[in-house]
Amino acid sequence: MSRPKRADARRNESTLLDAAAAAFVDSGVEAPVRDIAARAGVGVGTIYRHFPTRADLIIAVYRHQVDACAEAGPALLARSPSPHAALGEWLNLFVDFLITKHGLAGVLQSDSPGFETLHTYFLDRLLPVCAELLAAAASAGEISGGVKAYELMRGIGNLCIGSETDPDYNARNLVNYLITGLRQTSE
Amino acid sequence: MSRPKRADARRNESTLLDAAAAAFVDSGVEAPVRDIAARAGVGVGTIYRHFPTRADLIIAVYRHQVDACAEAGPALLARSPSPHAALGEWLNLFVDFLITKHGLAGVLQSDSPGFETLHTYFLDRLLPVCAELLAAAASAGEISGGVKAYELMRGIGNLCIGSETDPDYNARNLVNYLITGLRQTSE
DNA sequence: TTACTATACGGAACAACGTTCCGCTTAGCC
């Protein structure tokens, strides 16, 4: 076991998280590393020591909210009138999260190496929840069992791209059509 | 009116189109400008003289196919059993086009300046067709009139992102759920 | 208090990208 981190290191890490969060709000998740460093009054090297890649910084900033979303799944399933309704509500929760973080949806789908950890984190955390909701809806006979959780999550994520910047595009509408379409396919 | 283009210029333009098409097939539409120039045995400056921006090159390469897609709309409407069926077929045609061009869907939604002309070209050409199909389906009472053509096209485009690289994600399935969902909303 | 060292820092430097610019070349015409 190594010694605990130095005090200045701990301080910088927290400063960086705040600066990143602020930068993401102002300029989206694609805010340049240099901007974030400048905001925090820190060199770029410091960022990379704390967060091996930009994706890790993004994860650190949003971890709490992703976890909250994951935990909401079972809760919705318990108190919703039907599994399909719970699935719909949960997906809308996910959509809300994505489109309030400028550009997160886009970065999430990016297949550029370096965003793998981001991809992985979201999947690890949310895929099981989605699968559970889907299974419940399927065994209630509300949807076909052929819907794959990964495909659905990825599709929802894709639909959210650009929804925060383009006033003529509202991902929520399309997501709801999609959810409707899932049910009709049931029988 | 200025003189017609010089022979070498015309030759280079056509060589560039071929080189770009080949590069897009090999490495996707995000193929670096330098690669395309090298393939054509030409300097990068030559590309930019013929095509002010990368987006213009992409448009030039795919123009024919976009036009073909646009023209297929009215034809499908004429020979399909119902407007909703025609809409579905046409959207699948659009999806086929997008997912066979590596990364085109992604670039199409990119809001980075410089891709505006690409955005505009697709919209100019395809939006009216989509709107016509939607209107026909709406007045046949098959779908709600509230579906906006732009939103639908953008959503379909989004769904196609990554469908060519990720073996576990097939945009076609989700697009079909979406199309189904459109009808059910008619009630 | 002082001295020592692992830890952490800053920012120059690198590679890859789209794009611009300009000195040289050449096609087409008189």
Place this chain on the structure above:
DNA sequence: GGCTAAGCGGAACGTTGTTCCGTATAGTAA
């Protein structure tokens, strides 16, 4: 054969993410 507008190549610029290393300092032991 020469003149000139048109066209060309590729170095150079500005912007990315990321790496690297000389310097500074926190924490500890004397």
